[in-house]
């Protein structure tokens with residue numbers, strides 16, 4: 001017999017087995033997701049007067065938090081005997097579904113809104129071998145088609161309307177409590193289809209009820225102004241924002257998000273694309289954290305609520321979820337971060353010094 005050494009990253013299904021709907025027939029699927037760093041802010045926290053931590057969800061195997069829920073949903077699809085999984089996606093769900101399907105030996109089909117997908121995410125879906133369909137329509141249209149597909153064919157739907165997705169995503173709240181030793185005072189995050197805020201609230205409540213934390217945080221969720229159905233109180237027919245991961249006009253988990261806001265005495269507010277891009281640049285330059293645009297929305301939102309004095313952050317412990325990696329959206333990175341010209345110079349020290357003005 002060989003000795004079995006537990007892996008350093010057992011994945012969320014093994015690590016939080018007792019907190020999740022796992023049976024003896026659920027396969028121990030993992031790509032090493034979860035256990036992501038909680039890194040203290042060095043600049044933006046000082047600006048806001050709080051003890052600010054960033055939860056680096058871009059460190060998950062496919063570069064976004066979607067992996068937490070996807071490992072659970074795909075494991076359950078295997079358990080149910082599905083041969084294929086399908087999802088509508090603004091990109092990261094597709095990348096994650098394709099990766100876990102490949103790992104589990106299932107086929108994956110991803111239905112994407114025409115034009116709206118960041119290049120890195122599309123490359124991932126193809127790389128992992130997904131069948132990719134681009135549809136003339138919005139994300140919301142794609143999700144409707146996926147629901148119809150699920151009614152007519154024996155495929156597992158792995159959008160966040162699949163309850164196992166939210167179960168897996170809860171594990172981020174558990175990790176935050178484990179690392180801090182308690183729940184924070186506030187949790188800030190972007191909202192798109194509203195699954196993540198719903199899942200975090202469930203996770204924090206579960207930990208509190210089981211005695212693992214002395215409190216639950218107030219949840220601060222942020223939408224982009226051009227895609228803010230929860231702030232407006234009605235669906236947005238043509239959502240618009242630079243933050244493609246949250247370009248959603250009719251969130252599937254709307255009720256969960258509103259309940260999370262109300263029960264946690266939290267706030268859901270909107271921020272402009274300019275505010276998102278300012279936070280995107282500052283996260284990289286002041287904190288060394290390169291995220292995709294949607295992932296900067298939490299920082300933009302905290303700044304706006306602080307400026308408008310809608311929350312008192314002074315001295316509080318605040319966790320801001322950075323949902324996805326900056327390399328996901330290279331076009332935005334080039335637009336926002338790269339100088340217009342990068343022309344080669346002569347290969348001499350003198351030329352470099354002249355270029356630098358030293």
Ligand SMILES: *Cc1c(COP(=O)(O)O)cnc(C)c1O
Nearest residue numbers: 092192193194195196245323324
């Ligand atoms: C999916 C996603 C979001 C939005 O999360 P929802 O659960 O849809 O509200 C935010 N940021 C990134 C990077 C995402 O991939």
